[in-house]
Amino acid sequence: MSNRYTLTFTAEPQHIDVMGHVNNAVWVQWMEALATAHWEAVAPAAHQAAYAWVVSRHEIDYRGNILEGESVTAETFIPDEPSGARFDRCVEFRNSAGKVIVAARTTWVMIDRNSGRIMRVPAEVTATFMV
Numbered sequence: 001m002s003n004r005y006t007l008t009f010t011a012e013p014q015h016i017d018v019m020g021h022v023n024n025a026v027w028v029q030w031m032e033a034l035a036t037a038h039w040e041a042v043a044p045a046a047h048q049a050a051y052a053w054v055v056s057r058h059e060i061d062y063r064g065n066i067l068e069g070e071s072v073t074a075e076t077f078i079p080d081e082p083s084g085a086r087f088d089r090c091v092e093f094r095n096s097a098g099k100v101i102v103a104a105r106t107t108w109v110m111i112d113r114n115s116g117r118i119m120r121v122p123a124e125v126t127a128t129f130m131v
Contacts, residue, residue, distance in 0.1 A: 003078050003129055005038035009093075010071040021065035027102050028058060031091050034074045035108065038089075042128055050113055051125065056086065057107040064101030071096065078129045082121035085109045087129075 009030050017023035032055070039053065066072055072093040079090050086107050093102040112119045 004075060005034065005041060005077075006073060006075045007034050007037055008071050008073050009033075011066050011068050013068060016068050021067055024060075024062065027060065027062070027093070027104075030074060030093070031058070031076075031104055031106060034076050034091060035089060035106070038076055043125070044128070047125055047128070051119075052111040052113050053087075053108045054111055055106060056109045058104060059106070060102065060104040062102055064095065064099065066095060066101070072101065079105075081130060082110075082126055084120050085118045087121055087126075 011022050011026075015022050015026045035053070040048065043051075072095055074091060074093050076089050076091045078087070080088060082088075086109055088105055088107050091102075091104045091106065092100045095101050110119050110121045110125070111117065
């Protein structure tokens with residue numbers, strides 16, 4: 001169980017926009033991939049089978065970028081306990097020099113897979129991430 005999770009992403013040709021660097025939409029895709037990987041690495045199989053997450057809000061600060069072939073280290077962490085169905089997570093992307101070039105706070109909402117409805121985050125799910 002861990003409040004933090006890290007992955008590395010490398011900019012490939014399909015990630016590059018007309019400005020020659022990673023497109024802003026790709027950063028959002030990487031945030032989702034990071035959050036999903038964290039959930040899959042930490043949550044018990046029963047939780048993964050019972051619950052799903054959807055994004056309700058992204059707040060992103062773009063402070064830099066990377067070019068094709070360059071990599072970033074992405075770290076996500078859970079800053080606070082959930083509020084009802086909402087669970088915030090922070091994400092930081094660091095370049096090879098260790099500088100944060102993209103930072104975000106995203107809000108995820110828990111969904112009951114059986115009903116498809118939004119639900120309050122159960123205490124046992126919270127406990128998994130609030131180590």
